[in-house]
Amino acid sequence: MSATDDPYGDDALAAEYVLHLLDADERSAFESRLAVERDLMQRVWQWEIWLGTLADEVEEVAPPASARQRVLSSVEAPGSPRFRTGFWSLLLGGLAAASLLLFMVFGDTLRPPQDLTPEFQAELTAEDGSLVLIAGVIPATHEIVIERVTGAPPQGRVHELWLIAEGAVAPVSLGVLENEGVTRIRVPDEIAPGVRTGTIAISDEPPGGSPTGAPTGTVLATATFSDI
Numbered sequence: 561m562s563a564t565d566d567p568y569g570d571d572a573l574a575a576e577y578v579l580h581l582l583d584a585d586e587r588s589a590f591e592s593r594l595a596v597e598r599d600l601m602q603r604v605w606q607w608e609i610w611l612g613t614l615a616d617e618v619e620e621v622a623p624p625a626s627a628r629q630r631v632l633s634s635v636e637a638p639g640s641p642r643f644r645t646g647f648w649s650l651l652l653g654g655l656a657a658a659s660l661l662l663f664m665v666f667g668d669t670l671r672p673p674q675d676l677t678p679e680f681q682a683e684l685t686a687e688d689g690s691l692v693l694i695a696g697v698i699p700a701t702h703e704i705v706i707e708r709v710t711g712a713p714p715q716g717r718v719h720e721l722w723l724i725a726e727g728a729v730a731p732v733s734l735g736v737l738e739n740e741g742v743t744r745i746r747v748p749d750e751i752a753p754g755v756r757t758g759t760i761a762i763s764d765e766p767p768g769g770s771p772t773g774a775p776t777g778t779v780l781a782t783a784t785f786s787d788i
Contacts, residue, residue, distance in 0.1 A: 680697040704747060706743045
């Protein structure tokens with residue numbers, strides 16, 4: 561689906577991107593736009609935050625023990641990939657249709673509240689262009705939302721986000737990033753005021769992040785925030 565044949569345009573595309581409903585080509589084209597269109601990135605941030613909040617409110621319920629056997633019994637034996645492919649295609653197609661219908665019916669009601677929109681933005685780009693991350697600050701919630709546009713850590717490594725507050729002598733870890741998609745990081749209240757005027761950095765670290773409290777691997781990119 562493209563913005564030109566969707567009456568809700570980029571809002572619907574952003575929602576489908578967050579829900580992983582775009583196919584590979586559509587997702588690649590959308591991510592190319594994310595690298596240069598700030599408004600589109602804001603829409604993705606809004607949906608990530610809003611849908612994430614909804615997910616947090618859903619109570620986790622363990623399936624009954626009999627569920628696994630029923631699922632296994634309904635699937636054909638190995639060697640019949642056509643059934644599996646058809647099943648998942650049908651399932652994903654139904655999910656996409658349901659999500660789009662929900663959006664079209666409720667439209668404005670489903671749009672995320674504006675106070676969850678990032679007000680400051682920074683782009684973290686490696687010198688060779690192999691890594692591009694876009695970070696936004698939501699002052700109302702003290703959150704930094706990081707969208708991974710391109711690049712991922714090597715096998716067995718992670719990317720860690722750091723804050724070097726203005727006038728500080730050492731960086732402070734803000735957390736480890738997800739290997740794909742969007743990462744939301746809640747900045748502690750005591751250091752949140754320093755985010756707007758400080759510098760953020762991404763380093764390459766072992767699983768779980770730096771064991772020393774300071775970057776131990778290569779610092780891949782740094783950036784400062786500016787108004788959106």
